[in-house]
Amino acid sequence: MLATSPLGRLRRRDPGDAILRRAARLTIVASVVFYGCRYGAGSPILATYGLFGTIAAGSFAQLPGPAPQRARILVLSLPGVWALIVAGSLLAWSTWAAAGGMLVIGFVVAFAGVGNPRLVGLASAFQLFYILASFPPYQPGTLPQRLGGVTFAIVLLAAAEVVLWPDPVPVSYRQRLTQAADGVAALLDAAADGLTHPHAGPGDRDARRQRAYDVVAAIELGRNPPEWAPTAAGVQDRALRICAAALREVLVEADRLVADAPPEPVGDLAAAGLLRSCADTTRAAGRSLSPGAPAVRIDGLDTAVGRAETAYPVGEGDGRDASDVPRLCRDATALALADQVRVFAVGARVATGARLHGEDATSGLFEYARHSPWTLYWWQFRSHLAPRSAHLHSSIRLAVALALARVAAGVLHLTHGFWVLLATLTVLRTSAADTRTALRPAVLGTIAGAAVSGAVMFVVDEPIVYAVVLPVTLMLAFGVGRLLGPVWQQALFTLLLTVVFAQLSPEGWRIAEVRLVDVLLGALIGVLVGVAMWPRGAAHDLRYNATRYLAANADAVEQTVQAMLGDAPSPDRALDRVRRRMILIDSSYCQYHFERHDPHRQQVNWSALLSAGHHVVPGADALLRRNPPGCLAGWPAAAVLLRGSAGHLRSAYEALADEVAHGRPAGPTPLPTGCAAELDRIRPALGEADPRSIRHLVEVDRWLAGLADTLARIHPPAQGDSAGRRGQP
Incomplete structure (x- = not known):
């Protein structure tokens, strides 16, 4: 019965109760902070910054590692949080000053992910701290309360990470x-x-x-x-x-x-x-x-x-x-x-x-x-301060969207304008496909949540009721909502905000209307900016770097073979070019790993493609160490054999690069070969060759066959090809 009940279905979506444990920790910390600051200290400002500090650090921040490591990151992030709140509070005197600060801070915080994409999860929380502080009223004198509320929340949350039902450490x-x-x-x-x-x-x-x-x-x-x-x-x-x-x-x-x-x-x-x-x-x-x-x-x-x-x-x-x-x-x-x-x-x-x-x-x-x-x-930052960098594009896109949202909220004199920026931050992604995916649940969930919230506030007008149900709404928003899906999560989060502001600044049922208008405006700004500015995300940057990377590999392979035949000097420059382009494609792939991928576009085995250079570079170096340049000079039959193999590989690299860049089908893929097939290929060329030359020929030919295997793994041959005898990783 339990397995088919609603509770049983929710449990299956949360193996090990990780989401529910995290929601319970967040509920307890947020409740203690809010009750202590709002009713214990009697300060709405302490309560506001304490509660939103808990939500930002506990829900929006996606931190790596076991519980002690996450707790340490939270505590170490406090100086950055203080700086953002101070900057936002001092710039809140003017809409244009706050928007200019949002433009700069939005870019800097987002671009920090160039060095470590895992900082992206922390970046969203950092953006929220500046957003909350940059809205009126302009009250620099309240800075101690603002900083105190956030500090109390983050320190308590860090302690709860370690003490309250710490998550089991996953396989690293x-x-x-x-x-x-x-x-x-x-x-x-x-x-x-x-x-x-x-x-x-x-x-x-x-x-x-x-x-x-x-x-x-x-x-x-x-x-x-x-x-x-x-x-x-x-x-x-x-x-x-x-x-x-x-x-x-x-x-x-x-x-x-x-x-x-x-x-x-x-x-x-x-x-x-x-x-x-x-x-x-x-x-x-x-x-x-x-x-x-x-x-x-x-x-x-x-x-x-x-x-x-x-x-x-x-x-x-x-x-x-x-x-x-x-x-x-x-x-x-x-x-x-x-x-x-x-x-x-x-x-x-x-x-x-x-x-x-x-x-x-x-x-x-x-x-x-x-x-x-x-x-x-x-080096990483400098390499991405370039016109084609997807990191640069996404950082500028986010900063511009948040700055526009801040201007719109200020010019329209929206009461809770930070909801506009929160909606923009929620909807906007690094690609238009991701933004479209996030838009529907944000809008539908907000409409549903606003409707329910408005009806509840129209009937219930006693703040004590909202104080009592706060822990329940916290658990629903951050536990049940996540298990049910994005629409439910957005609806329950809207209900949570209604419950909170009914205690901070009672405005009646109209607060639900304000929430709906703000979210729709923020979502609209996020969609327009996401479509207008570099909508293809990291996938475009990755495909561009992949074509250059494959071309560099093809050149290195061909020049290595020519060096063995005595037709060219050592291919050191070509191999260095592969190493440099390996760094660029590696960085692009790390960002691509964080994006949603278009299911209608042909996908590439990117792990296998990145491995191509790892096969070419050390393989060529070891080959040149055991087989010096010119070791096959003066052997016409070997030259014909190896030039043919290298030519087929170059054609395969070029076809694959064209496929990656434009989505067109690649040409015939070189098939993996075993020793028996290589024996048939090599034996006619042996003749009366020097035994040492035979060894060199076999090793070079075997290296080329291994590269053909790598290409076959990037783009597996059709069913029925002989490559099917070997599994593809």
């Missing part, structure tokens, strides 16, 4: 990375066993493979709450994002080795030893992300890589067959896998604050870790 992103590393390490162990005992436990190997894909899928940013995802510009968050990309590449390489396991034992002890060392390093790097765990050591992996490179077939007369292309292919894959494991391990060291040695700057991916956090944030 670092813990998900640890789980993913364990899953991938188990698959690496299975791949090592496949080289020496191919028929040992195929069922167990398949189970490990499936679990590895499941746990790696869980580390995509889109599958993690925004307040927990590593989206900041700081050293550790960037390292965690690189770790995730490297781990996805390790999984793909491991899956390829499992799929290409030889039918009979080959006794490839060096490659098997390398894979087991990779498994140990991956497992240790993942576990090092836990608090208090020792930093992962990389010297063991480097030793195993050196041993494997020594055992790599290099010529005749040493007991190894240099024309054994399948074995060469497996060895090249194992070495490419080890390169990605090293990136993951170095990333884990950076994420845990371990010292970065000179040799740890893998492929230049972690050069940023040598700079201070303030330098990194400054």
